[in-house]
Structure formats: C-alpha cells, structure tokens
Amino acid sequence: MLTRQLGYAVQKPSLYGNGDTQVHLRGLLTENLSLNLQTCLATAEACGSSVTYGSSLAERRCVEECRSGRGLASSRSRRRTTMTQSVVVQVGQCGNQIGCCFWDLALREHAAVNQKGIYDEAISSFFRNVDTRVVGDGGSISKGKICSLKARAVLIDMEEGVVNEILQGPLRDVFDTKQLITDISGSGNNWAVGHKVFGSLYQDQILEKFRKSAEHCDCLQCFFIIHSMGGGTGSGLGTFLLKVLEDEFPEVYRFVTSIYPSGEDDVITSPYNSILAMKELNEHADCVLPIDNQSLFDIISKIDLMVNSGKLGTTVKPKSLVTSSSGALKKRHKKPFDAMNNIVANLLLNLTSSARFEGSLNMDLNEISMNLVPFPQLHYLVSSLTPLYTLTDVNIPPRRLDQMFSDAFSKDHQLLRADPKHSLYLACALMVRGNVQISDLRRNIERLKPSLQFVSWNQEGWKTSLCSVPPVGHSHSLLALANNTCVKPTFMELKERFMRLYKKKAHLHHYLQVEGMEESCFTEAVSSLSALIQEYDQLDATKNMPVQDLPRLSIAM
Amino acid sequence: MSIVTVQLGQCGNQIGFEVFDALLSDSHSSQGLCSMRENEAYQASCKERFFSEEENGVPIARAVLVDMEPKVINQTLSKAAQSGQWKYGQHACFCQKQGSGNNWAYGYSVHGPRHEESIMNIIRKEVEKCDSFSGFFIIMSMAGGTGSGLGAFVTQNLEDQYSNSLKMNQIIWPYGTGEVIVQNYNSILTLSHLYRSSDALLLHENDAIHKICAKLMNIKQISFSDINQVLAHQLGSVFQPTYSAESSFHYRRNPLEGFKDPALYTSWLKPVNAFNVWKTQRAFSKYEKSAVLVSNSQFLVKPLDMIVGKAWNMFASKAYIHQYTKFGIEEEDFLDSFTSLEQVVASYCNL
Numbered sequence: 001m002l003t004r005q006l007g008y009a010v011q012k013p014s015l016y017g018n019g020d021t022q023v024h025l026r027g028l029l030t031e032n033l034s035l036n037l038q039t040c041l042a043t044a045e046a047c048g049s050s051v052t053y054g055s056s057l058a059e060r061r062c063v064e065e066c067r068s069g070r071g072l073a074s075s076r077s078r079r080r081t082t083m084t085q086s087v088v089v090q091v092g093q094c095g096n097q098i099g100c101c102f103w104d105l106a107l108r109e110h111a112a113v114n115q116k117g118i119y120d121e122a123i124s125s126f127f128r129n130v131d132t133r134v135v136g137d138g139g140s141i142s143k144g145k146i147c148s149l150k151a152r153a154v155l156i157d158m159e160e161g162v163v164n165e166i167l168q169g170p171l172r173d174v175f176d177t178k179q180l181i182t183d184i185s186g187s188g189n190n191w192a193v194g195h196k197v198f199g200s201l202y203q204d205q206i207l208e209k210f211r212k213s214a215e216h217c218d219c220l221q222c223f224f225i226i227h228s229m230g231g232g233t234g235s236g237l238g239t240f241l242l243k244v245l246e247d248e249f250p251e252v253y254r255f256v257t258s259i260y261p262s263g264e265d266d267v268i269t270s271p272y273n274s275i276l277a278m279k280e281l282n283e284h285a286d287c288v289l290p291i292d293n294q295s296l297f298d299i300i301s302k303i304d305l306m307v308n309s310g311k312l313g314t315t316v317k318p319k320s321l322v323t324s325s326s327g328a329l330k331k332r333h334k335k336p337f338d339a340m341n342n343i344v345a346n347l348l349l350n351l352t353s354s355a356r357f358e359g360s361l362n363m364d365l366n367e368i369s370m371n372l373v374p375f376p377q378l379h380y381l382v383s384s385l386t387p388l389y390t391l392t393d394v395n396i397p398p399r400r401l402d403q404m405f406s407d408a409f410s411k412d413h414q415l416l417r418a419d420p421k422h423s424l425y426l427a428c429a430l431m432v433r434g435n436v437q438i439s440d441l442r443r444n445i446e447r448l449k450p451s452l453q454f455v456s457w458n459q460e461g462w463k464t465s466l467c468s469v470p471p472v473g474h475s476h477s478l479l480a481l482a483n484n485t486c487v488k489p490t491f492m493e494l495k496e497r498f499m500r501l502y503k504k505k506a507h508l509h510h511y512l513q514v515e516g517m518e519e520s521c522f523t524e525a526v527s528s529l530s531a532l533i534q535e536y537d538q539l540d541a542t543k544n545m546p547v548q549d550l551p552r553l554s555i556a557m
Numbered sequence: 558m559s560i561v562t563v564q565l566g567q568c569g570n571q572i573g574f575e576v577f578d579a580l581l582s583d584s585h586s587s588q589g590l591c592s593m594r595e596n597e598a599y600q601a602s603c604k605e606r607f608f609s610e611e612e613n614g615v616p617i618a619r620a621v622l623v624d625m626e627p628k629v630i631n632q633t634l635s636k637a638a639q640s641g642q643w644k645y646g647q648h649a650c651f652c653q654k655q656g657s658g659n660n661w662a663y664g665y666s667v668h669g670p671r672h673e674e675s676i677m678n679i680i681r682k683e684v685e686k687c688d689s690f691s692g693f694f695i696i697m698s699m700a701g702g703t704g705s706g707l708g709a710f711v712t713q714n715l716e717d718q719y720s721n722s723l724k725m726n727q728i729i730w731p732y733g734t735g736e737v738i739v740q741n742y743n744s745i746l747t748l749s750h751l752y753r754s755s756d757a758l759l760l761h762e763n764d765a766i767h768k769i770c771a772k773l774m775n776i777k778q779i780s781f782s783d784i785n786q787v788l789a790h791q792l793g794s795v796f797q798p799t800y801s802a803e804s805s806f807h808y809r810r811n812p813l814e815g816f817k818d819p820a821l822y823t824s825w826l827k828p829v830n831a832f833n834v835w836k837t838q839r840a841f842s843k844y845e846k847s848a849v850l851v852s853n854s855q856f857l858v859k860p861l862d863m864i865v866g867k868a869w870n871m872f873a874s875k876a877y878i879h880q881y882t883k884f885g886i887e888e889e890d891f892l893d894s895f896t897s898l899e900q901v902v903a904s905y906c907n908l
Contacts, residue, residue: 376879457871
C-alpha cells in the first residue's frame with residue numbers, strides 16, 4: 001500500500017510492509033518525501049516492518065513530528081491541501097481512441113499553462129508524477145519538478161489492436177502497463193459478450209485496477225468513462241463496470257461520455273447494444289453526455305469547408321487543438337475520426353477546467369450533477385462547444401464575445417443532433433474560459449433567455465462558471481451543457497430501430513446463447529427506456545402552459 | 558474593540574480579502590479635514606479592530622478563512638501576502654480537498670459536523686488574540702454550498718459557544734438569474750437557520766451592486782473583482798470607528814452594538830430579529846465626507862418574497878430534492894424553512 005519514496009534504498013526491490021525487510025533511506029528527506037512520511041510511518045508500524053530514515057537533524061525532526069502526529073513544519077513552504085483527482089476509464093475501440101486524444105490534449109494544455117514544469121495541483125487532477133528511477137511501482141512524487149507524468153487512466157479493450165497502437169505511439173510513456181486490461185478475441189459487436197462473458201471473466205482484474213488507481217489519488221472525486229454504445233466491448237463491458245464502480249466507490253461520481261450510433265451505422269446490431277446499455281446508464285451513471293458521430297462529422301466538414309474555401313485568405317493556425325493532434329486535418333479520410341475524437345477530448349478538458357484552474361466563479365465536478373440533474377433519472381446532458389472553427393484553424397479577426405454565446409445555442413455546435421430551442425430546458429450550464437467577466441455572462445443570458453423555453457419551476461435555471469485560464473490557442477471559449485427534453489427524439493429513434501429488429505427476432509440468437517442472457521433482459525431494457533421517454537413526455541406537456549405561481553403557505557398571525 | 562472575521566466559501570473569501578484591503582488602505586489614506594491627532598487615533602482604532610501586530614510590523618488580519626476546496630484560499634492568501642501591506646495569519650485557514658458541490662445539505666450536515674472541532678479551534682485561537690473582543694463578522698453567500706450550509710452551521714456553533722458576543726452575518730444575495738440553479742433552495746435554508754442564530758444580517762444583492770458598477774461607476778466590463786471592491790468599500794465605511802459620547806479621541810463604540818440600539822427600531826420589534834439592507838454607498842477612503850446608511854426596512858420584503866416564491870415552485874415539483882435528502886435534509890426541513898420565512902414576510906407586511 002505504501003508508495004515508493006524518493007531516496008536511495010539500500011536493498012531493492014523491496015516493498016514496504018514486508019515484515020522481514022528493513023529499508024534504510026539515506027540521503028535527502030525532501031519535501032516530496034516528507035508529505036507522505038506520516039502515512040509511511042503509520043503503515044510501516046502497522047505492518048510491523050521497520051523503516052529508518054537518514055540521520056540529518058532536519059530528517060530526524062521531521063520524523064519526530066510525524067510520530068507525534070503534529071504534521072509537518074516545513075519552513076520553506078506552507079503545507080497546501082491538494083485538490084481532487086479524476087480517473088479516466090476508456091473502454092473499447094472508440095473509448096480508447098477518444099481517450100488517447102484526450103491525454104494528448106491534456107498534456108499539451110498543461111504544457112502551455114505550466115511553463116515552469118512544476119507538478120502542481122492542476123496537473124495532479126489527471127496525472128501522477130512518478131520517479132521512474134525507482135524500481136517497482138514507480139515512486140510517486142507529490143510536489144516539485146515534473147519527473148515523469150503518468151495518466152490516471154485505466155485502459156480496457158477486448159481486442160489488442162487499439163491499445164497496442166497507443167502503447168507504441170508517442171504517448172506510450174504516459175500510460176502504466178499495469179493499467180491495462182486486454183484480451184484478443186473481441187466482443188463481436190455483441191453487448192452480451194462484453195457484459196456477461198468478459199464482465200465475469202475480468203471482474204476481479206477490473207476491480208483491482210480501479211482500486212490501484214484510487215490508491216494513487218489523494219482525494220478521488222470522479223470517474224470519467226468513455227465508450228461507444230453501438231458495439232460490444234465499450235457498450236457491454238463499459239456498462240458492466242459502472243455497477244462495479246457504484247458498489248466499490250459509491251461516493252465517487254460517474255460521468256459517462258457515450259457515443260451513440262447514427263442511423264447509417266454499419267453495425268447492424270447497434271440498436272440492441274445501445275438499448276441494453278442504456279438501461280445500465282439509466283441506473284448506474286450520475287451523468288451522461290450523449291454524442292453522435294454524425295454531429296461530429298458535420299462539424300469537421302464545416303471546418304474543412306471554411307479552411308479550404310480560402311475565405312479571407314484564411315490560413316490554418318498552427319497551434320489549434322480543436323481539430324488537430326498531429327496535422328490530421330490535412331489528411332482526407334472518409335471519416336476523419338482523429339479530428340472527431342479531438343472534439344470530444346476538448347469537451348472533457350473544458351468540462352474539468354473550472355475544477356482544475358482558478359477563476360472568479362469556480363465550478364467543481366460535483367456541482368455539475370447537483371445543478372443539472374433535478375431528478376435522478378434525467379441525467380442526459382446535450383453539450384455544445386465554441387469556438388470550434390471560427391477561431392481555431394483560421395486566422396480571422398476574433399469575433400465579438402457575444403457571438404460565442406450565440407454559437408453555443410446554435411445547432412451547428414452541438415455534439416448531439418437535437419433541437420433544444422424548440423424543446424424544454426430543465427437546466428443549463430455555461431462554463432466559460434478565458435478573459436470573460438460576469439457582466440458579459442449576464443448580458444448574454446439576458447439576451448438569449450427569451451428565445452429559450454425553461455420548465456415552469458426553473459425559469460432561471462442557469463448555472464455559470466468563469467475560469468480564468470483559456471484553452472490553448474484561444475482567448476476564450478464556452479461549453480454549454482443542457483438538460484433538455486430534446487434528447488427524447490434520439491431515444492425514440494433508437495427504440496424504433498430496436499423494435500424493427502426485435503420484432504423479427506433478427507440476430508437475437510447471438511445474444512440469447514450467451515450464458516445469463518434471456519429475453520427478459522431485452523424487455524426490461526426497453527421498458528426502462530420507455531419509462532425514461534415518458535418522463536420527458538410529461539415535462540414536454542407542460543411546455544406551453546402559462547407559468548402559474550402555486551398557492552403558498554399561509555401563516556396565521 | 559476587536560472584531561474577528563470568518564470568511565466562508567469562495568464568495569466569503571474573495572470579499573473578505575477586499576474588505577481587509579480596503580480597511581487598511583483607508584487607514585493609510587489622507588486624513589481629510591480632521592487633525593493629526595484625530596487621524597492617529599482613528600488609524601490606531603482601525604488597525605486594532607481588524608488587525609493584530611506581527612513582529613516585523615506587518616499587520617495580520619483578524620480573520621479565519623474556511624473553504625472546502627483549496628483554490629480560492631490559496632489565491633486569497635497569496636494576494637494578501639503579495640500586497641506587502643498586510644497578510645493573513647499562517648494558521649488561520651481551514652481547507653479541505655473537495656467542495657460542497659453547491660449543496661446546502663452537504664455543507665451543513667456533512668462538512669459541518671465533520672470539521673466542527675477544527676474550525677472552532679481556529680476561531681477560538683483568533684478570539685484569544687484579542688484584548689477586547691466585541692464580536693464576529695461572518696461573510697458568506699447564500700447561493701452556494703459552503704458559504705451557505707457550512708456558514709449556517711458555524712453561526713449556530715458560534716451562538717452556542719459565544720452567546721454573549723455579537724454576530725453579524727454579511728450575506729450575498731445572488732443574481733436573480735442564475736449563478737447556481739439551486740440557489741433559491743440554498744437561500745431559504747440559510748436564511749431560516751440564520752434567523753435563529755445570528756444577531757444581525759447584512760444583505761447585499763449582486764444585482765444591486767452590479768447596477769452600481771454599471772450606472773454610477775460606468776464600468777464597462779464588470780468583473781467580480783469590481784463588484785467585491787464596491788462591496789468592500791461599503792462595508793469598510795460601516796466599520797469606520799465612530800466617536801463615543803464621552804471624548805473625541807476615544808473610539809470605543811462597539812460597531813456591532815450599533816445595530817442593537819433600540820432607538821433604531823419600532824417599538825414592537827425586537828432588535829434581535831433584524832434584517833438590514835444597504836441603501837446608499839460612497840467610498841470613504843477617497844472622500845472627505847461620506848455617508849453610510851444602514852436601514853432595516855420593508856425594502857427587503859420584495860426580494861425575500863420572490864426567492865421564497867421561486868423556491869416554493871421548485872419544491873412543489875420536487876425537483877432536486879433527492880440531492881438534499883441524500884445528505885439528511887428532508888422535506889420537513891424544507892417546510893420548516895418555508896414556514897419561518899413566510900412568517901418574516903408576513904411580519905414585515907403587517908407593519
């Protein structure tokens with residue numbers, strides 16, 4: 001349980017807590033070491049092993065203070081409390097590809113913000129700082145210069161292709177090989193295989209990896225799960241582990257980024273997989289960000305159009321993070337997945353920016369759920385991101401700030417095809433980054449409010465945050481998260497596609513032959529979705545009714 | 558007569574910093590029309606009230622900083638230290654890793670009891686440093702989770718442990734249109750609890766101060782920093798040492814006691830159940846003459862009524878209630894809060 005400390009162990013590779021081994025750490029008792037010292041000593045004593053430290057006066061005093069439980073008196077720096085950490089769980093091909101983009105962008109963002117290379121609290125939310133010289137687990141360093149950053153991630157895939165590619169690519173050093181769970185046979189686009197077969201097969205390993213990553217965290221706040229709904233692994237195994245997380249870490253939030261299949265999806269059984277997965281999302285996720293490939297593709301196409309139209313002598317900005325991670329924009333793919341994944345990665349970065357960086361109105365991750373989820377079931381949030389192409393790849397003069405707000409409410413910037421303006425808002429969050437002040441925010445809310453319909457009991461249902469640090473290559477940006485009944489058509493369409501297959505019992509045997517699968521799994525999944533759709537229906541019914549103030553309590557004086 | 562300030566949550570800490578800054582720069586600013594002796598007495602009184610002396614002469618604010626996540630406190634401490642003019646005490650802050658998530662129930666029922674001892678210890682140490690302690694000034698917002706929930710809990714504790722000292726709560730009334738979606742719930746829960754344990758509630762509306770910045774001060778792009786500075790000036794002038802009746806050079810009057818002066822109130826209203834609202838504002842540190850009006854009037858009824866109304870509408874549809882019951886605040890607690898506040902509204906209306 002103890003993490004390896006910086007220092008020079010006489011014997012290696014010994015692990016603390018090993019009753020027979022005595023480890024003597026000579027050399028500097030650095031700040032890094034001392035912060036963990038208390039835990040070390042306590043655990044060492046509990047384990048009955050003896051750990052001795054160097055003989056300098058400072059070191060002995062430090063040890064003494066730890067033993068007396070008074071904490072540390074370092075005259076150089078005040079003992080600062082660290083903030084919370086999050087762990088990213090990427091499942092399946094889609095999940096891992098998006099995850100890979102996310103880590104790339106996260107590194108680049110922190111490199112741009114943190115010029116001195118100091119391992120600070122902002123970085124610690126997603127990365128560990130590890131001294132790779134120390135054998136074994138890699139000694140964790142909590143402060144000081146960045147040595148080697150390791151992503152707080154768990155990578156899961158039942159095929160080896162994508163994960164292997166990541167491990168051979170430029171990000172290979174960012175991942176710990178012990179954070180992976182892979183298999184070779186794949187799930188065959190079958191939710192049942194992912195959920196039931198691989199779920200039970202890998203349950204223990206999965207639990208172990210999660211526990212390990214939680215141990216590396218000082219204060220774990222959130223799991224970010226990234227997966228697709230239409231396939232087998234991301235969909236089946238990805239939702240299996242939601243239950244595991246809920247049981248094992250009930251107080252840690254579960255944010256799920258789900259890629260929903262578009263109509264022209266090439267996986268025939270994607271409706272089955274999606275509906276079966278939705279039941280799990282309904283029951284075990286705190287918050288879901290549904291995204292569809294079609295919207296991402298449309299966004300990329302528009303950017304391409306802008307860049308290639310040669311308007312106003314536009315040139316591609318070299319440092320833009322929105323579309324390119326490695327000049328992918330130049331290549332002409334049939335579906336530019338790289339660029340599409342980058343958009344999702346940006347979404348996650350912006351979502352967490354106010355929790356990681358300072359600002360005049362902070363918004364922590366636990367506030368997202370608190371403010372945007374009025375009823376436990378209704379936790380699906382439509383996201384839209386600006387700027388996407390206006391400022392990123394093109395060097396046109398920066399448009400007025402207000403335009404950014406208008407864009408966030410335009411369908412072109414949404415990551416899900418939906419029509420929030422003609423549906424009902426339950427709640428809306430605006431997360432602003434960069435040089436934007438409260439008056440700008442208020443002015444735009446007042447301006448946009450009349451064209452949006454909010455549910456009667458939440459007429460001023462806005463949650464706002466201001467983060468001072470802008471994303472790389474921009475002066476400001478805006479992420480809007482809407483809890484809106486406009487997700488209903490997406491779910492209804494999915495249900496229709498499901499029913500078309502299910503009525504004919506098409507491909508059903510592939511699922512039913514898996515142990516643990518019965519027809520009731522399907523019927524339950526559909527009723528879960530139907531119930532959800534009904535809740536949205538009931539809210540929609542209130543849409544054009546006049547807002548009435550309910551009779552209040554009357555007090556006898 | 559010293560006042561110990563407790564700054565809670567992001568809002569409380571951001572404002573608290575501006576207040577101390579304004580107070581110190583006022584005491585250093587030009588003396589205006591008074592004599593040098595008067596000025597010195599004024600400066601000494603000002604300093605004594607809000608700062609204690611450090612060895613190398615840098616005043617230390619008599620403040621306790623509390624927040625459930627570290628970013629704002631870290632920022633506040635370093636801004637103070639950077640000014641070179643004053644700073645916060647080294648052990649005067651209490652911080653945790655994970656915030657209250659805008660959840661009053663979390664701030665009140667989880668963070669409160671969990672950290673009660675540590676927080677009260679720090680406060681006690683600060684009180685012990687005062688030669689003559691007059692009371693507490695608690696700065697918090699109503700909309701969030703820490704300032705509101707933990708603030709209510711701490712004020713209750715202060716009432717239990719220091720029942721003879723005066724407690725004045727500076728509360729920030731959020732913008733009408735969204736800062737936090739559940740702000741109405743948090744607000745009614747806060748007000749109903751503070752009503753029982755605080756001696757005076759000083760209210761500032763973000764909307765009102767925003768208008769001041771826009772119309773009176775002509776600031777184009779208003780930031781929270783602007784808003785907080787205006788607020789700090791107002792507060793600073795309230796706490797300006799005032800002459801006592803006996804002698805011109807003795808600043809004795811306990812500023813918090815001013816609010817208990819029976820002459821200020823109608824005969825049938827007890828001073829203890831008082832809500833105060835600002836009516837005018839002028840910076841005092843740059844003006845020769847300035848006036849501050851603190852009034853207890855029916856002016857408050859309309860905003861209070863609105864907040865109760867909105868919260869009630871939301872409550873009727875049971876929206877967000879599961880987030881509160883998760884941490885022990887049940888529907889009955891909400892109903893209690895609604896009842897107390899409806900009574901307050903009715904009392905004001907009956908005047």
